Amino acid sequence: MLKGKHILLGITGSIAAYKSAVLCRLLVTAGAEVRVVMTPLAKQFITPLTMATVSQHPILVDFFNPENGEWNSHVKLGEWADLYLIAPATANTMAKMATGVADNLLLTSYLSARCPVAVAPAMDLDMYAHVATQRNMEQLRKDGVHIVEPGSGFLASGLVGKGRMAEPEQILEAVKAILAEKKKSLEGKHFLVTAGATIEPIDPVRFISNHSSGKMGYAVAEALAARGARVTLISGRTSLDVPQGVERVDVLSAEDMWRECVERFAASDGAVMCAAVADYTPATVAEQKLKKGDSDMRIELRRTKDIAATLGAEKGGRVLGGFAMETENEQQNAQGKLERKNFDFIVLNSLRTEGAGFRGDTNVVTLIDRECQEELPLMSKREVAERIVDKIENFL
Numbered sequence: 001m002l003k004g005k006h007i008l009l010g011i012t013g014s015i016a017a018y019k020s021a022v023l024c025r026l027l028v029t030a031g032a033e034v035r036v037v038m039t040p041l042a043k044q045f046i047t048p049l050t051m052a053t054v055s056q057h058p059i060l061v062d063f064f065n066p067e068n069g070e071w072n073s074h075v076k077l078g079e080w081a082d083l084y085l086i087a088p089a090t091a092n093t094m095a096k097m098a099t100g101v102a103d104n105l106l107l108t109s110y111l112s113a114r115c116p117v118a119v120a121p122a123m124d125l126d127m128y129a130h131v132a133t134q135r136n137m138e139q140l141r142k143d144g145v146h147i148v149e150p151g152s153g154f155l156a157s158g159l160v161g162k163g164r165m166a167e168p169e170q171i172l173e174a175v176k177a178i179l180a181e182k183k184k185s186l187e188g189k190h191f192l193v194t195a196g197a198t199i200e201p202i203d204p205v206r207f208i209s210n211h212s213s214g215k216m217g218y219a220v221a222e223a224l225a226a227r228g229a230r231v232t233l234i235s236g237r238t239s240l241d242v243p244q245g246v247e248r249v250d251v252l253s254a255e256d257m258w259r260e261c262v263e264r265f266a267a268s269d270g271a272v273m274c275a276a277v278a279d280y281t282p283a284t285v286a287e288q289k290l291k292k293g294d295s296d297m298r299i300e301l302r303r304t305k306d307i308a309a310t311l312g313a314e315k316g317g318r319v320l321g322g323f324a325m326e327t328e329n330e331q332q333n334a335q336g337k338l339e340r341k342n343f344d345f346i347v348l349n350s351l352r353t354e355g356a357g358f359r360g361d362t363n364v365v366t367l368i369d370r371e372c373q374e375e376l377p378l379m380s381k382r383e384v385a386e387r388i389v390d391k392i393e394n395f396l
């Protein structure tokens with residue numbers, strides 16, 4: 001259920017921090033990768049060594065490593081996480097979250113997080129019941145933060161009442177439910193995704209094509225389907241398996257891809273154009289294998305139809321995203337394509353960047369729309385796909 005999920009576990013200064021080790025172990029056992037960020041006070045309640053051991057990663061507390069000055073980037077943590085879980089969350093930390101105070105790494109990570117955030121409050125019963133705490137929790141709820149309700153029982157103060165952090169097993173169930181909810185955010189929506197290379201025949205044995213493997217487009221299709229969307233993947237030739245829950249339509253040429261896309265676009269909620277489509281195709285296709293002679297040969301090429309531009313002209317309220325594969329003047333060319341094809345956003349990848357582009361499992365992209373642009377670090381194509389789907393959700 002949590003396999004491959006990135007969970008950022010925040011620990012604040014509460015006696016309930018002793019349960020965080022068990023919680024972390026449960027998350028890791030369920031398949032999640034867990035990174036732990038602690039407030040300075042939390043270290044008084046559970047040691048970084050314990051948390052580093054159970055999470056299998058060094059613990060983050062300070063903005064930088066005092067030994068070597070290395071920066072602990074809260075922005076990167078916020079980008080990395082699929083879920084930010086703060087357990088235990090003290091009244092003090094929740095008050096700061098509710099008002100946007102950012103005076104430690106745990107809080108700056110909260111302000112940078114793009115993923116769902118959950119808190120498991122832990123405090124004395126009177127602190128929990130206090131109008132200020134309740135007001136702050138209400139604010140957090142309005143801000144979209146999930147609250148894993150505390151239980152009732154013996155408290156560190158010796159009193160009995162509501163304020164005990166939920167048990168690790170209950171928090172694990174809440175984490176699963178939150179991630180499942182995120183998954184279903186596109187239920188009822190239908191998207192087209194183009195992927196792979198088109199093939200433009202010259203004769204029965206030769207063709208013009210390119211290096212696209214389809215991996216980027218298949219990752220986008222998979223990420224959309226994982227969030228509950230119905231996905232039609234219009235795919236050039238590839239050796240990839242059809243992602244779970246995705247309908248694949250196989251095509252060969254740019255003309256075939258154009259036809260299949262145009263036919264389906266009106267009934268969809270949008271499209272992501274990942275395919276590397278031939279801009280030119282042989283003007284005629286020889287019926288028999290072309291024989292070589294002594295002189296050079298010329299093949300006359302004619303323009304293919306621009307699929308993205310055709311869909312862009314009929315876009316209406318649908319979301320249309322495209323890619324730009326560039327080798328020079330990257331920004332300028334991508335901006336030009338965004339406008340000409342009437343994309344809502346374009347994903348720029350450059351062949352000049354190591355780890356980006358064709359065939360590999362990673363990409364380095366800049367997401368560009370009319371308001372802003374965002375450079376992402378080297379990521380797996382699946383992670384890039386998640387970010388693209390986040391963007392689509394924002395447009396919807």
Ligand code: PMT
Pocket residue numbers: 194196211212213214215216217254273274275276277278279304305306307308309321322323324325326337341349357358359360
């Ligand atoms: O498949 P992989 O090996 O994983 O590689 C991924 C990728 C490099 C192919 C992918 O990330 C990518 O950049 N795809 C777009 C490649 C491309 O053809 O870009 P372009 O700049 O030529 O085209 C701009 C946009 O118009 C693209 O969205 C393209 O799909 C679309 N287009 C182009 C021509 C055409 N006739 N019809 C189109 O729809």
